[in-house]
Amino acid sequence: xxxxxxxxxxxxxxxxxxxxxxxxxxxxxxxxxxxxxxxxxxxxxxxxxxxxxxxxxxxxxxxxxxxxxxxxxxxxxxxxxxxxxxxxxxxxxxxxxxxxxxxxxxxxxxxxxxxxxxxxxxxxxxxxxxxxxxxxxxxxxxxxxxxxxxxxxxxxxxxxxxxxxxxxxxxxxxxxxxxxxxxxxxxxxxxxxxxxxxxxxxxxxxxxxxxxxxxxxxxxxxxxxxxxxxxxxxxxxxxxxxxxxxxxxxxxxxxxxxxxxxxxxx
Numbered sequence: 001x002x003x004x005x006x007x008x009x010x011x012x013x014x015x016x017x018x019x020x021x022x023x024x025x026x027x028x029x030x031x032x033x034x035x036x037x038x039x040x041x042x043x044x045x046x047x048x049x050x051x052x053x054x055x056x057x058x059x060x061x062x063x064x065x066x067x068x069x070x071x072x073x074x075x076x077x078x079x080x081x082x083x084x085x086x087x088x089x090x091x092x093x094x095x096x097x098x099x100x101x102x103x104x105x106x107x108x109x110x111x112x113x114x115x116x117x118x119x120x121x122x123x124x125x126x127x128x129x130x131x132x133x134x135x136x137x138x139x140x141x142x143x144x145x146x147x148x149x150x151x152x153x154x155x156x157x158x159x160x161x162x163x164x165x166x167x168x169x170x171x172x173x174x175x176x177x178x179x180x181x182x183x184x185x186x187x188x189x190x191x192x193x194x195x196x197x198x199x200x201x202x203x204x205x206x207x208x209x210x211x212x213x214x215x216x217x218x219x220x221x222x223x224x225x226x227x228x229x230x231x232x233x234x235x236x237x238x239x240x241x242x243x244x245x246x247x248x249x250x251x252x253x254x255x256x257x258x259x260x261x262x263x264x265x266x
Contacts, residue, residue, distance in 0.1 A: 002041075002075065003042070003076050003081070003236060004044040004078070005046070005078050005079075006050060006065070006078070007047070007080035008221065010055065011045055011047075011225075011228075014225075018036050019041075019045060021033075022035065024068035026064040027073060028064035030093040031064050031065055032050075033046055034046075035072070043236060045097040046061060046069060048065065048079075048179060050117035055155045058107065060179065063186060067264070070192060071263075075192065075196075076130055076192065076242075077187050077193065077196055078142070078166075078194075078232065079194070079195070079197070080197050081196040082217050083176060083201065084201065084203065085174070085204060087205050088150075090200050091203070092201060092202050094146055095138075095144065095198060095228065096145070096200065097134060097143050097145060098150075099147070101124055101150070101151045101180060102150060102152040102153070102168070102171060102172075104153060104155070105182070109182070110181075110185060110186075111182070112189050113189065113264075118253055120189060121249070125217070126195050126196060127194055130240065131195045133240055134195055134235060136238055137232075138239075145231065149198065150173050150174045151173070151180055151196070151198065151226055152177070153176075153177060153179070154178055160176060160205050163206075184196065189250070191250060191263065193246045197231070199221055199224050201219075201222065202216050202217060
């Protein structure tokens with residue numbers, strides 16, 4: 001069983017990593033993955049926006065990506081995402097675990113179950129066990145990791161307006177990004193443990209008193225890459241919990257249907 005990491009191409013260029021490239025074909029498309037070992041733990045890396053960072057957030061084939069990781073043997077997925085902050089207590093440079101989300105996307109395939117009625121419980125959308133493992137890893141490697149934040153996902157590719165940010169903050173959102181939904185939902189439908197580490201790259205529109213640029217996002221991600229890499233590397237030395245509720249997300253439907261193998265056909 002493998003730990004899968006989703007993020008930018010910089011993640012798999014970290015020191016000490018030797019990865020082989022290969023492709024996995026699923027019902028939803030073919031996905032490029034990289035596989036290797038880190039401290040004896042098998043790891044998978046997926047570049048969310050493609051190997052050349054050419055796929056915008058609204059055009060990512062999230063179903064193909066998650067299905068490929070499942071088919072490749074992943075049991076736990078840790079996603080990394082660049083986000084904007086809606087609150088002063090999460091300034092640029094902060095690393096934060098996501099604990100809840102608000103979905104403001106449109107036009108994205110949000111489920112694997114297009115022809116069946118499956119109401120997925122989202123009371124605890126991010127795996128508590130995997131979040132605890134990340135928290136322990138952060139403490140072990142002296143990386144400051146904010147314990148929890150509410151994430152709001154927009155469609156992109158444009159940045160949000162100040163009026164939108166003001167509204168989202170009133171709803172209770174603390175961070176804003178463009179990629180974590182439906183990724184987190186699809187992972188749960190595949191009964192994968194999934195957690196997300198957000199990298200705050202900037203204050204959201206209307207908060208910093210200046211226009212937003214993609215350049216500042218890239219610069220901050222590069223600045224925090226070493227700490228992020230150290231966190232993920234340390235995670236591979238920790239015991240990753242198994243047998244949690246994530247792995248039984250479809251148990252109710254299996255019981256009701258009397259089908260031991262009910263789930264997503266990859």
